Amino acid sequence: MEWSALGTQFCLELAFGVLLGLTLIPKAPLGVFFYRLMGTTAFLPLAAAAVLPALYGTSPRADGAVLAAAAGALAFPVVVAPVRARTRFRALAWATACTGVALVLTVREAPEVTGVGALVLGSLSAMATGTVAGVVGLAMVVGHWYLTVPQLPISFLRRLNRIAVVAMIASAVFVALSCVTHADALRDAATPLFSSFGLFFLSARVAVGLALPLLFAWMAAGSLAYENTRSATGILYASTVLVLIGAAVSISLQDTYGIPL
The missing domain is CATH 1.20.120 (Four Helix Bundle (Hemerythrin (Met), subunit A))
Known part of the structure; x- marks a missing residue:
């Protein structure tokens, strides 16, 4: 192995x-x-x-x-x-x-990460992807902690949810910038990213790994506005599954195209 x-x-x-x-x-x-x-x-x-x-x-x-x-x-x-x-x-x-x-x-x-600019963008994209997956999962566990520590201030869960939102938006921006910056390489790949096959996986990356979790974060924020941590935790549980799928698809795309997406 x-x-x-x-x-x-x-x-x-x-x-x-x-x-x-x-x-x-x-x-x-x-x-x-x-x-x-x-x-x-x-x-x-x-x-x-x-x-x-x-x-x-x-x-x-x-x-x-x-x-x-x-x-x-x-x-x-x-x-x-x-x-x-x-x-x-x-x-x-x-x-x-x-x-x-x-x-x-x-x-x-990574094969297509050449030069300082590409390294900075690729690193930020990878960090944003990890932050989305890690913080959403962490927020879900913190949400469960309110069952055992009811007096735990709700501000901590709110903060994690907001951090996740910022990370999701940043990740989407970095993915878009990577697509623009490496457009020629992505177009000339054996399986072009902008072909139907490539767009399917890119759409899965964005929709499943970012857009839906962003919607769920908004729903969780609504629940937290009423201090309903149980509903927020349930939403974050579903979001955790989605962001992990998104992170895995991101790695798969990088394996194909040589840059963090």
Whole structure:
């Protein structure tokens, strides 16, 4: 079995999104078990990105992305420990930054990512994709926490939902910019992106991974306006499935066209 760079990128995107979401709600009184649960959810794909390329891929152990992912994974014991919020925030910020660096170094290896501009756009697109998937999933879990911690301020769930909306809009913008910037390469590909086959997958990426979740985020915001966390959580559950599908389709498109979409 050979591990691919796209597998590494998918793991890094998911880890980046969850870690970023946790970093943005540092003072949420969610308890140690929550951070153990979500910390493990984030650090498992991060650890996979650090270990599997060296064991089953073509990347050397000294590869920059592998080292950055490994450096980020070192924060795991602090994140899941019963420590002060400030200490956990610093550990999460470190892990998020390292994961971001690893993601940039991984995107740099994409076939059509040539030049600084393409690298910046591709990296931002990959980070936005990961943020959508990670933050929506995190928001769904936080929504469940209101069942066990009823006094938990609703502002934390609202914040995550708003962050998800911003990430979805940003991701859509980056996908559009990538299509414009790489129009010639996408048109000259063996299966042109703007052919019926390519447009089917691009439409699935946008509709399933971004447009529908954006609609669901609006619906969740409406529920949260009435402090109805149960309805919002149910909506976020459905949205989590959609954004994960969208992230997977994004990786599939990158496998075909060589750029993050």
